[in-house]
Amino acid sequence: METKQFKAESKRLLDMMINSIYTNKEIFLREIISNASDAIDKLYFKSLTDTSIGLNKDDFAINIAADKEKRTLTVSDNGIGMTEDELENNLGTIAQSGSLAFKNDNELGEDVDIIGQFGVGFYSTFMVAKEVQVLTKAYGSDKAYLWKSNGVDGYTIEPAEKDTVGTTITMILKDDTEDDKYSEYCEEWRITQLVKKYSDYIRFPIKMEVEHTNYAEEGKEPTSTVEVETLNSMTPIWKKNKNELTEEEYNKFYTEKFLDYQEPVTHIHSHNEGIATYDALLYIPSKAPFDYYSKDYEKGLQLYSSGVLIMDKCADLLPDWFSFVKGVIDSEDLSLNISREMLQQDRQVKIIAKNVEKSIKNELTKLLKNDREKYEKFFEVFGLQFKFGIYQSYGSAIETLKDLLMFKSTFEDGKNVTLKEYVSRMKEDQKYIYYACGETKERIDKLPQIEKIKDKGYEVLYMTQDVDEFCVKVMINYDGKTFKSISDADIDLDTEEEKEEAKKLDEENKDMFDFMQKAISDKVKTVRLSKKLKSHPVCLSSDGGMISIEMEKVLNAMPQNDANRVKAEKALEINPNHEIFGKLKALYADDKDTLTEYTKLLYDQALLIEGLSIDDPVEFANLVCKLMTK
Numbered sequence: 001m002e003t004k005q006f007k008a009e010s011k012r013l014l015d016m017m018i019n020s021i022y023t024n025k026e027i028f029l030r031e032i033i034s035n036a037s038d039a040i041d042k043l044y045f046k047s048l049t050d051t052s053i054g055l056n057k058d059d060f061a062i063n064i065a066a067d068k069e070k071r072t073l074t075v076s077d078n079g080i081g082m083t084e085d086e087l088e089n090n091l092g093t094i095a096q097s098g099s100l101a102f103k104n105d106n107e108l109g110e111d112v113d114i115i116g117q118f119g120v121g122f123y124s125t126f127m128v129a130k131e132v133q134v135l136t137k138a139y140g141s142d143k144a145y146l147w148k149s150n151g152v153d154g155y156t157i158e159p160a161e162k163d164t165v166g167t168t169i170t171m172i173l174k175d176d177t178e179d180d181k182y183s184e185y186c187e188e189w190r191i192t193q194l195v196k197k198y199s200d201y202i203r204f205p206i207k208m209e210v211e212h213t214n215y216a217e218e219g220k221e222p223t224s225t226v227e228v229e230t231l232n233s234m235t236p237i238w239k240k241n242k243n244e245l246t247e248e249e250y251n252k253f254y255t256e257k258f259l260d261y262q263e264p265v266t267h268i269h270s271h272n273e274g275i276a277t278y279d280a281l282l283y284i285p286s287k288a289p290f291d292y293y294s295k296d297y298e299k300g301l302q303l304y305s306s307g308v309l310i311m312d313k314c315a316d317l318l319p320d321w322f323s324f325v326k327g328v329i330d331s332e333d334l335s336l337n338i339s340r341e342m343l344q345q346d347r348q349v350k351i352i353a354k355n356v357e358k359s360i361k362n363e364l365t366k367l368l369k370n371d372r373e374k375y376e377k378f379f380e381v382f383g384l385q386f387k388f389g390i391y392q393s394y395g396s397a398i399e400t401l402k403d404l405l406m407f408k409s410t411f412e413d414g415k416n417v418t419l420k421e422y423v424s425r426m427k428e429d430q431k432y433i434y435y436a437c438g439e440t441k442e443r444i445d446k447l448p449q450i451e452k453i454k455d456k457g458y459e460v461l462y463m464t465q466d467v468d469e470f471c472v473k474v475m476i477n478y479d480g481k482t483f484k485s486i487s488d489a490d491i492d493l494d495t496e497e498e499k500e501e502a503k504k505l506d507e508e509n510k511d512m513f514d515f516m517q518k519a520i521s522d523k524v525k526t527v528r529l530s531k532k533l534k535s536h537p538v539c540l541s542s543d544g545g546m547i548s549i550e551m552e553k554v555l556n557a558m559p560q561n562d563a564n565r566v567k568a569e570k571a572l573e574i575n576p577n578h579e580i581f582g583k584l585k586a587l588y589a590d591d592k593d594t595l596t597e598y599t600k601l602l603y604d605q606a607l608l609i610e611g612l613s614i615d616d617p618v619e620f621a622n623l624v625c626k627l628m629t630k
């Protein structure tokens with residue numbers, strides 16, 4: 001049986017190449033410059049073994065010229081050029097890549113880096129040009145040819161005149177429309193911007209005539225001069241050797257590239273080989289961008305392949321908890337898709353991302369160890385992101401982040417401590433890592449429950465940010481030590497004897513507590529005796545369940561409908577050593593109505609102490625007045 005070859009509807013295929021694979025028209029210049037760079041690389045490669053070529057690396061260049069009147073944009077190179085056959089094969093056959101063939105046929109050294117591989121980039125010019133002309137003379141040939149096409153009805157090739165070897169591509173731009181101002185591509189600022197954005201690290205100079213205005217003294221007309229300038233930086237800083245670079249150079253690159261006027265906290269520069277080969281230059285900024293904690297902020301690292309920008313913000317390279325990191329990844333072995341806008345398969349990216357995460361973690365750990373002050377400043381700005389990270393990753397980020405976390409503490413007068421430091425100085429009999437939630441350190445210091453813990457000599461972490469408790473609830477423990485809120489029911493401060501005694505007292509007064517609970521049955525699950533109060537009469541405790549009193553406060557403050565409101569299970573705790581306890585017992589014996597009122601008052605007091613609002617302020621005020629006028 002005969003195997004037949006697929007045929008292609010070439011006109012339609014070309015139309016798809018031009019109009020369907022790129023989301024952004026401006027990339028045409030990147031493609032044309034990359035082709036010019038490939039052509040130069042090929043001749044340069046030949047010149048390494050063939051001295052008759054008579055060109056040094058410094059002699060190669062790509063030139064751009066624009067003519068606003070004629071609406072043309074021209075890109076010329078002094079690379080290898082094309083013969084008539086090559087013109088036919090490479091520009092007349094879709095998906096035929098002369099560059100890929102060259103790469104496959106030659107064992108290229110590190111010094112040569114061919115970009116083209118798909119054989120389609122050239123056609124992207126038809127997104128912006130109504131006609132493209134390619135004037136070319138191949139190395140070793142004395143004939144030049146002119147290839148012409150409008151991107152719709154085929155192409156023509158005719159003999160032409162050209163003095164030097166190389167290729168000149170002239171794009172006659174389409175007419176402007178409402179949506180597309182193609183004439184922009186003749187503007188100096190736009191060309192410069194595109195070269196900087198996509199082709200800054202092409203290894204040969206990209207030159208263009210640039211006009212400068214010279215402002216003279218007052219009253220005189222400004223004059224202008226035109227000079228040929230190199231638009232691209234050529235060698236990327238991340239390809240340089242670490243010890244060739246100064247701190248100033250690193251910082252200058254950061255401030256210019258990422259438009260931050262503040263110098264970064266630190267940088268990470270690495271060259272990585274192995275399953276993934278790539279260069280990385282990452283920066284930890286010292287200030288958060290104004291939109292950092294908003295939905296508009298886009299995380300991501302710039303992704304380059306062979307010096308060509310592939311993505312401005314590759315989000316997959318950074319986990320959310322390190323979303324503040326800025327930087328560049330450059331890898332030659334990425335599997336690009338045909339438009340170079342997306343990555344074909346993300347295995348390579350996943351490996352790079354894992355390594356990137358590890359190296360950021362290591363750098364921050366180093367900073368914490370070696371420059372505490374700097375780390376604390378950094379943590380003030382971005383620490384919140386770590387806590388969100390642990391919470392939002394459902395704990396998968398715990399291992400990475402647990403030792404980078406900091407909380408303020410009672411031991412250090414509100415200074416930051418790490419969990420490692422906390423655990424290292426826990427008292428021998430201390431089972432838990434205690435924390436207390438509240439709006440400020442000052443408010444937490446006034447919580448009734450904190451007194452007794454402080455007396456025991458235990459350290460308490462102040463949790464003043466909304467996310468704090470959510471974070472430690474996901475962590476559950478650190479180094480085998482469980483986190484415990486001082487508002488939890490059982491914070492385990494008493495000796496066995498004290499516990500026994502309290503249990504006895506609780507049972508003796510069970511009926512009274514049941515009566516009191518009924519008075520506020522819609523508000524608390526239990527009323528009981530407290531083991532954690534020292535001088536204060538009452539407090540509220542979270543009684544089991546995932547939602548604590550603090551979490552109830554945070555969650556209910558978010559915009560939502562009433563049906564989604566959450567409620568912590570609460571217990572009202574009474575201090576048996578406070579004189580109010582005796583009073584309550586007396587009322588239970590002979591004035592139950594007043595006991596009901598006192599119970600309501602005590603509950604409202606406990607709410608106020610916790611920083612929660614009371615349900616019925618009018619009733620509260622009336623009860624206080626009644627008491628005052630008794």
Ligand SMILES: Nc1ncnc2c1ncn2[C@@H]1O[C@H](COP(=O)(O)OP(=O)(O)OP(=O)(O)O)[C@@H](O)[C@H]1O
Pocket residue numbers: 031034035036039077079080081082090091096097098099100115116117118119120121122123167
């Ligand atoms: N300026 C040039 N000088 C010499 N040859 C060129 C030039 N521009 C294009 N070519 C030839 O035309 C071929 C097709 O170019 P095209 O841009 O369509 O694809 P590519 O660069 O090979 O691959 P990709 O689609 O990945 O960019 C190239 O492989 C190269 O052989």
